[in-house]
């Protein structure tokens with residue numbers, strides 16, 4: 001039987017902010033669809049959450065970089081939903097290929113544009129008709145680099161600026177009732193595998209921010225913000241929310 005709280009689809013669910021969000025939402029009684037590439041991670045998390053909370057959790061391994069195939073792949077995922085779609089949290093993203101623009105390769109730029117910007121746009125377009133028309137929640141994870149200049153991260157910053165523009169425009173199109181509640185959550189530095197992916201370090205990916213000159217956020221901090229935004233009463237929309245490490249100066 002579907003969980004009473006409804007199903008939430010999460011991209012980037014194999015680690016970091018997405019995985020922490022999955023844990024929070026499962027504890028609130030949501031059934032889940034978990035999307036990322038690393039199938040074993042998704043399956044392990046699905047088993048953990050089903051055992052702990054009794055929720056239905058579907059692991060849906062998908063490479064979001066393959067944007068040409070995304071619509072068909074998502075159609076298959078949506079056909080296997082455990083119940084009506086109450087919300088979606090689009091957290092998948094990476095910053096691989098950072099460095100000065102003068103020294104940049106095109107391939108990581110293209111990958112970032114696909115995973116961080118085009119994929120959430122395509123996924124959003126496909127999910128909107130599936131989301132609860134009384135006000136299903138769509139939360140997109142941006143970044144503080146989507147509002148600030150970020151030397152060394154120009155491509156990543158461009159994808160997150162682009163995402164912010166997409167979300168702000170979408171939110172003017174979508175209003176409940178009859179439309180969805182749209183929220184942009186923009187974290188600052190967060191202690192996840194992100195930095196490890198960024199540096200191109202070999203597997204296994206690790207949390208590696210011990211040398212940072214401030215205390216980063218934890219994935220759980222961002223997940224708590226996502227859960228808070230999604231659990232506001234129907235008349236209230238958290239349009240945008242920025243989280244920063246309290247002692248950070250970028």
Ligand SMILES: NC(=O)c1ccc[n+]([C@@H]2O[C@H](COP(=O)([O-])OP(=O)(O)OC[C@H]3O[C@@H](n4cnc5c(N)ncnc54)[C@H](OP(=O)(O)O)[C@@H]3O)[C@@H](O)[C@H]2O)c1
Nearest residue numbers: 012014015016017036037038064092093189190192193194
């Ligand atoms: N950590 C930070 O400092 C920070 C700050 C601001 C914003 N953010 C944003 O927060 C979001 C989550 O990042 P995180 O910090 O939680 O880092 P993370 O632990 O590295 O998580 C990134 C997630 O994205 C997934 N992903 C990456 N490429 C993918 C692809 N091609 N197809 C499908 N899934 C893919 C990864 O799964 P697989 O590798 O298994 O596919 C993983 O689940 C990202 O959008 C990031 O830009 C992070």
